[in-house]
């Protein structure tokens with residue numbers, strides 16, 4: 001859907017709209033803090049130390065999807081390096097989110113392409129062809145189905161179930177507007193800070 005006027009809906013607003021559900025494990029972070037991604041999930045489930053199915057998923061990309069990789073948190077074999085990530089960019093994918101690690105960090109940073117993962121390693125994966133594409137997966141402790149919406153920024157990654165995309169995005173936008181109003185009316189004003197916190201305290205009595 002269109003995110004008109006809000007080029008970048010922050011993950012925090014999405015999390016508020018989803019009442020804290022569907023946030024990926026905090027160890028999955030962007031390589032660069034300024035990274036942002038929003039798009040439909042193209043899913044891939046890898047077998048241990050084997051990333052051939054990731055290549056297959058990349059070759060199947062229509063463009064505009066976010067590649068979401070269930071690497072079962074393996075920290076010893078890279079789900080991708082700069083060559084694989086550059087191919088993902090070439091195929092029009094919007095980004096990669098991996099429950100695993102990658103390699104060639106410096107070269108990937110030069111690609112200007114958002115990658116969210118658990119960090120870096122040195123060894124590559126093998127290419128035997130075990131795994132599955134386009135199936136429901138688990139990534140960072142969250143269930144992700146093909147077509148679910150992936151939102152990632154400096155704070156982490158969250159999944160919006162595809163059936164509730166519109167209502168979630170609308171609720172997130174309302175939250176952003178309300179939060180901005182609250183910020184402007186309170187921050188920088190000592191009396192306003194006291195009144196606000198007192199009102200919260202009283203509402204909990």
Ligand SMILES: O=C([O-])CC(=O)C(=O)O
Nearest residue numbers: 080081082083084124125
């Ligand atoms: O080929 C791989 O699996 C990892 C790699 O080195 C690259 O993508 O550059």
